[in-house]
Amino acid sequence: MRDFHDPKRSPIYAANGALATSHPLATQAGLEVLKRGGNAVDAAVTAAAVLTVVEPAMTGIGGDGFALISKPGQPLYGLNSSGRAAAALSSEMLRGQGWQEMDDASAHSVTVPGVVKSWESLLESHGTIGLDAALQPAIHAAEDGFVVYPRVWSDWTDCAAKLAAQGAGAKHYLIDGKAPKLGSIHKLPALAATLKVIAAQGARGLYEGAVAADIVAELRSRGGVMTEEDMANHSADPCTPVSAGYRDIDLAELPPNGTGITAQIILNLLERFDLSSLAPNSVERLHLELEAARIGYAIRDAHIGDPETMGVSVDALIDKAWAKGLSATIDPAKRNATLPPVDPNFQSDTIYLSCVDRDGMAVSLINSVFKGFGSGIVTEKTGIHLQNRGAGFRVVEGHPNTIEGGKRPLHTIIPAMAMAGGKPRYCFGVMGGHYQPCGHSHVITNMVDFGMDPQEALDSPRVFWKPDGTLEVEPTLGQGVLDGLIAKGHKAAFSTSAIGGGQIIEIDHDAGVLIAGSDPRKDGCALGY
Template identity: 35%
Template sequence: MRRRTFLAALPAAATMPALAAARPQGAGASGGEAAAPQAPAWPAGEDRYMRPDVHAGDRPIGASFASRTAVYGLNGAAGTSHPLATQVGIDILRRGGSAVDAAIAINACLGLLEPTACGIGGDVYAMIWDPAQRKVVGLAGSGRSPRGLSLETVRSRAKNGVLPSHGAISVSVPGAVDGWWTMHQRYGKLPWASLFEPAIALAEAGAPVPDMIAFYIRRGMALFARSDNGIEETANALRTWGMADGKGPRAGQVFRNPDLARTYRAIAAGGRDAYYQGEIADVIDRYFRRIGGWLRKADLAAHRSEWIEPARTDYRGATVHAIGANTQGIATLQMLNILEHFDMDAAGFQSPLSIHLQIEAKRLAYEDRARYYADPQFAQVPVEWLASKDYAAQRAKLIRPDRILTPVHPGQAPSRGDTTYFSCADASGLMVSMIQSNFRGMGSGLVADGLGFMFQDRGQLFSLQDGHPNIYAPGKRPFQTIIPGFATRGDDPWMSFGVMGGDMQPQGQAQVIVNRVDYGLEIQSAGDAPRWHHEGSSETMGEDDPTLGPKGLLRLESGVPQATKQALAGMGWTLGESDGGFGRYQCVEHRMDGDTRVYAAASEMRADGCALAY
């Protein structure tokens, strides 16, 4: 029984001692009583309410940690990390647009509204439930490295054997616009140009910046303003987002981007060719020549997205799908295949054993991630073996419930980063799980003259190790962290979902599936549940910190029970501070109420967004 319910059931006299004990010091002293010392006031400032001993109010139904209830609708749904983008998606659906139309319009808006996570300087991946084919199809919109940039040049710019995280050396061809075009050609209903109207209007009129996004823009501007950032040119970035004080917008301040509005108008009128072969490509080519970079119009003109068959695995009655290609999507399947060998229900929700087993599955999968994942057009990636049940059984035998596996290594194959995620669905049953990113932070720091968007720094994730499948090469796609998620049950769609945030993405996806399948949480509480994030592995993939040691660093959100934290520390896990890097989740669930389709949509309470349905 919750404490408030228990107190309400007691006689008033019986509750008085408890209430008195809970009363703040100095409150209500009268008569001959000596006033108790006043409790110290909370410090002033925007962080004054960050109190570990004060939590959200109690909801009368649902999980104690749930922030809200899922939203429901019969005709369509959308969940994004910005309320205005969600509203645009719903409006597109109401106008008769498909879920793909809504996804493109949402993504265009987020390029303006959430530039800390996405934009047309980055790549895109999607998984789509196609009701006509009754299957999940995948799209990979990942760009390649410049063909005129050699391995020798890349190595000459490396620091401690790793590519710089910013600047022209980290830029690869942006794949987002071509990905949108490719999806629209197959699944679009509304005219292409109409999908850009909401984003253009917002870019010209301006929109207030939410708290979280303002915080990250200002952090990005602080980096770009530093004289030692190593970036060839940052004046354009500072002009685009610096605002009046050069530090970026404050929470609630109206931000406009007329340069991006003009770029969107060109794309709306000229389609993908305006970006990859026309006036925008010309501007990009001149810019990189001016600053001494390598991206050229010929690189843009050669780019094409591709339709791919997602990999999949069954997990206790749910089929979880993942995009392979050059992404980390297989890691989600590997983790779930390993966890299937343990009784997660018996282990207990948020228990030390449950979290320990999940972390160990992550560590094993991420060793393979660092060793094998790469562009399959340049390397033989053993996807079938990595995602197989037999291999998972071998790996599961390495895990011990009472101690940490040390050391941990990748398996022996048989011979031969910041992101935005959103989901939407329409009345026909089409469902889109889509993720788009500039990679680390806002991206490379480079903004071509007058275009209003930043180029991705995805190239940092190439390896420079001889013989590694992911070693840098001209015209090669780098390892990708961005992965959409999708799950089906039987022959029907179930969840279009994702958890954005660099290496957190497979970890977060696996936690959502475990929360839903093993612990029976509904879609909102499955995302609101406290999360863990394990950093580091014995092999690195660009963003891993080699100083973390063989066990890595385990971060736990404040909502994880204190007893669980203590038990995990007692097992030998090194616990780090909760740093906000636990990903951000959106989900649309497909249900049937008899013969009637019902959508339920959930949004991440760790971000500024919302979910809507109608």
């Protein structure tokens, strides 16, 4: 129970259905679907489509999608619709051109967009409406216009220079070279027309024909090698989720090329510590979380990529016996200057939404264009901003995540589901690029170890590191926590922007009630009925 003297929001309680997204218009659109009798997948896809219009820095039809679905009486269902690198690409080719690392603004960083195929696949396998119906609110928002919300405006403003530098981005997404004004109404007519094509033709309206040709032409004009055949060959692939226990829950994540197992590794490392004996916002708790995350991310960087080229099994990476040895290297008193070896025993900007319907189906869905507005490359005719997910590849030879034609890159976006007694307890996800596995472990320990409700778990202050290794400490933690982390050997400073976002729906099966929270770091909300 939150402190009512502390002016924060309560979670939403509902008996028939609930939806939490990062934008009110998306939450409203999805809730209307639920109230008309649609199921959680119908509502989730409808909301996700709206988000591609109203929150464009974070998502778009030029991005990727993943999902987890829990349906009563059935095994957990996973879907990976991340795009692959153009078939003609190779690390040898890029090294020959002098590349040492991926350029996130290059056409070579653009992988095939996967999100539209994910929506169609989810609706066909688990939905009750078609893609045409699910896209109507998004088409309306793009054609008639939508009001620019504060966090959306902030993210948009940060990307204005990128859009202006890339060409057609200024035409579709800027006004006189700047982001639309906060509180103004912005229209996206070219995107509306493209969405209408997809509504009429299904996913092939993006992957074949004029829209695919426009994407390919834009990329090839910038030196890219993607072809219309690459577009047409995209597939949304069902996959078996990976489960790992933590205390009294089983955390389900999607397997690689996603990095969800990194969250499971972090929780394996934290499990030997009595976190509940610590204050949730204490230096001691945050230090342990960060030390476990540093080891987890080192394992991620060394081993995770396209599963077809990984040299280590998922079971080996989430092995609890191995984690026990690694966790013993975590010193509660100080930061470890040298991380332990991360080779196991070989034998052994993003949107996230959560939706649960009256029949108990739970959907954990995430879409992204990776960095703000992705690559910044926008198609001239169709108004699609293209992701730069290929920036997650390596160029070095022999790494499991080295870029090669047809490969999927290491992916940061990870939907999750925490199960208890074989039923979903928390349908959740945390946004924030590379922060996401750390964010999963943070909110799970908030709820499991500290008894927080979903809204409290999301409100809770966060700490994560910048690329240079400096810890960013959200200012609400206070000077004492900052000084305490520095005293333990961390290089740290207060963050200048919010760390990530997130949505959580808790399912209380005994009471028959849904408890939903939405991260205040975004514009969104949770609603239910």
